[in-house]
Amino acid sequence: AQRVTQPEKLLSVFKGAPVELKCNYSYSGSPELFWYVQYSRQRLQLLLRHISRESIKGFTADLNKGETSFHLKKPFAQEEDSAMYYCALSPHSISGAGSYQLTFGKGTKLSVIP
Amino acid sequence: KAGVTQTPRYLIKTRGQQVTLSCSPISGHRSVSWYQQTPGQGLQFLFEYFSETQRNKGNFPGRFSGRQFSNSRSEMNVSTLELGDSALYLCASSDGTGEYYNSPLHFGNGTRLTVT
Numbered sequence: 001a002q003r004v005t006q007p008e009k010l011l012s013v014f015k016g017a018p019v020e021l022k023c024n025y026s027y028s029g030s031p032e033l034f035w036y037v038q039y040s041r042q043r044l045q046l047l048l049r050h051i052s053r054e055s056i057k058g059f060t061a062d063l064n065k066g067e068t069s070f071h072l073k074k075p076f077a078q079e080e081d082s083a084m085y086y087c088a089l090s091p092h093s094i095s096g097a098g099s100y101q102l103t104f105g106k107g108t109k110l111s112v113i114p
Numbered sequence: 115k116a117g118v119t120q121t122p123r124y125l126i127k128t129r130g131q132q133v134t135l136s137c138s139p140i141s142g143h144r145s146v147s148w149y150q151q152t153p154g155q156g157l158q159f160l161f162e163y164f165s166e167t168q169r170n171k172g173n174f175p176g177r178f179s180g181r182q183f184s185n186s187r188s189e190m191n192v193s194t195l196e197l198g199d200s201a202l203y204l205c206a207s208s209d210g211t212g213e214y215y216n217s218p219l220h221f222g223n224g225t226r227l228t229v230t
Contacts, residue, residue, distance in 0.1 A: 034218070043117070044204065046218040086157065100145060100208070101170040102219065106156035 002027040004089050006105035013077045014113045021072040021108050023061075023087030032090040033063055033070040036104075039083045047072075047085070057081070077112045084109050115140055118222035120205050126228045132193040135225045139186050139207030145169075146188040147219060148180060151202040160203075163188055192227075200229045 003026040013019050025031060035047040048056045050063040050070060061072045070087060087105040119138040127133050139146050147170075148160040159172040163182035180190045186207075192199055202224045209217035 036219075043223055044206075044221040049218065100147060100162045100164075101159050101172065102147075102149075102157075103159065104149075104157035 002031065002089050002091065002103045004087050004103050004105035006085075006087055006108045008108045009106070010109045010111065012111045012113060015079055016076050019072075019074045019077045019081065019110065019112075021085050021087075021110065023070045023072065023105060025068050025070065025087075025089050027068075027089060027091065029091055033061070034088045034090070034102075035059070035061055035070075035072050036086040036088055037083050038086070044086070077110075079112050079114055082110055082112045115142075118205055118207050118220055120203075120222035120225050122225060123223065124226045124228075126230065127195050128230055129195055129197060131195050132191065133195060133227060135190045135192075135203055135205075135227070137188045137190070137205030137207075137222060139188070139205075140220055143207035143209055143220070144186055144211070145208045145217075146182055146186065147206045147208070148188070148190050149204040149206065150174075151204055151224070152200075157204070160190070195229045197229050200227060202226050 005024045007022050033050045036044050037047040038044045048054055059072055059074045061070050063070050084107050086107045088102045090102050121136045145164045147162040149157050151157045160174055161168055161180050162170040166182045177193045182188045204221055204224045206219035206221045208219050
């Protein structure tokens with residue numbers, strides 16, 4: 001069974017400071033990892049996915065298979081980054097079976113202090 | 115395109131009753147997933163439907179069921195409600211074809227179910 005752990009429920013940083021939201025996973029196979037974000041009064045939405053190796057809104061995340069981690073980072077936090085962040089895992093299979101079954105972490109609330 | 119629409123937004127039911135929640139996906143999306151969100155357990159996968167067939171199922175009792183119609187709209191049913199079923203139920207749609215990472219989930223605003 002897969003598991004996603006986000007050790008921090010709440011993370012407070014000052015504007016302009018670096019941000020790192022931690023995510024660790026447990027999965028025996030080769031996973032696909034994602035970060036979803038929920039801003040105040042908005043829907044849960046995809047922020048980024050490791051397969052794309054993209055940077056969205058200044059955020060990046062590197063999959064470290066050795067440490068089974070997928071931490072989300074941003075060098076300089078902005079007030080508009082304040083939100084709930086969820087790390088999620090999808091099993092990767094050649095057939096695609098189960099690939100639409102996401103396992104989410106419990107989330108980290110990021111608060112950026114002006 | 116209109117986003118994922120869930121109805122109703124709020125529901126209050128009594129223990130033992132049953133409830134049906136509805137989800138209309140983004141036009142063209144053929145996959146609909148359901149998640150339960152509670153403060154204690156977080157977001158938990160219920161099931162996923164694609165082209166009217168249940169393709170994936172989470173670890174929930176048989177009281178939780180769903181279906182998908184030919185127009186991709188989906189309903190979720192919970193029978194014999196228990197207090198612990200109180201939660202936010204989120205529906206999400208995606209293209210549903212190919213690998214998941216190429217068609218991410220688009221979530222609705224959810225239905226808040228309260229069981230008294």
